[in-house]
Amino acid sequence: MIRKNHKGIFIVISGPSGAGKGTVCKELIKTSENLWLSVSMTTREPRDGETNGVEYFFVSKEEFQKQIDEGNLLEYAIIHSNHYYGTPKALISEYLNVGIDVILEIDINGALQIKENNKEALFIFILPPSMEELKNRLIKRGTETKEKIIERFKRGYQEINEITKYNYVVVNDELDKAVDKVKAIITAERCRVDRIEEVFLNNSEEVIHEKLISNKTFNNTDITID
Template sequence: MIKENEQGILIVVSGPSGCGKSTLNQLIVSSRKDTIISISDTTRKPREGEKNNVDYNFISKDEFIENITNGKYIEYAIVHSNNYYGTPLDNIDKNLSQGINVILEIDIEGARKVKENKKDAVFIFIMPPSMQILKSRLISRKTETKEQIVERFKKAYQEINEVSKYNYVIVNEDINESIEKMNSIIKCEKCRVDRIEDIYLGNQEEIIHEILMDFEQKEN
């Protein structure tokens, strides 16, 4: 009997700020019972409306550095105004072993580190429809200064140049279409040969031998 491997899929999602990856990921997990978003640790201050242990685990710099020393992160980085971001490893492995797909929303540097440690992870890059639309989205958020927006916009060019390192790309122009594409990717990845395991009742060689003997007896 052949069945799908019950291990969950680690899904790494990257893309420039303002591409809509957070909205897309939230809509994916709200429509799937088998998928969650990994909650990252960060030393930055919460934005308006963000909740601790829901959007991020907001911790002190000292606690973050202690976690680094203890090897608790699958990846971590210092980004945007010297804020620390890190992905806790324990919760990822726990959920994957229970058959839960885990989405990591991280930047390209973090994705590179994950690829070194998790060879079977799936890497998806979310693209904005155009750089002009990306600029408009960043401005409309009204969460950063002009200097921070310029910094993020420059980084967006660098990130987009890394798209060839990913398995899939989704141009996020229509959110419903993007949801459909991402669900299709998850479905296809579940069917990959290296995610399928052959499970036979009893000893495989013994069963094959019995079947062959049965054929021979019927022929005689």
């Protein structure tokens, strides 16, 4: 008898700005069962339309520092005008322990921090079809200056050079296909030998012998067991 290990899979997704990792994550949540999108913590002020606990957990710098000191964050960084961003451990562990997969969209620096202390996590990198397409996507956003676009493009090139530190790479050429590939990766990961508990291997040969003899399936069948 083989029984699955019911602990959820921790899925970490990264990629350069413009690769579409956020869109892929949202589509995964929309079209998948048993999957929760991790919520990060930040010290910045909520923007219009944002809700505490949905987009982010919004906290003071004092509270954030307390979380750091108590070791309650998987990773953290100070970015964007001295605002703190980090990933709380508690909810992720809670969901994983009841068999729910958790997906975390995060930049490469955060992902590598997590990888140092979480060898069981699944790391997926989302790539654009080409650097030319990445540039076009950044331009089409129409929300940033030319200088900012150039900065993001350069950073994206640097980030792509880190893909060997991930388990899988998915090219986001067509959204539906990219999402299907990520789902296939998660399914394959769930079938890995080290994620499956084979209960009968924990039994001695004598116990297995006893179970076979006492099994009702064999009550009316002549069986010779050497």
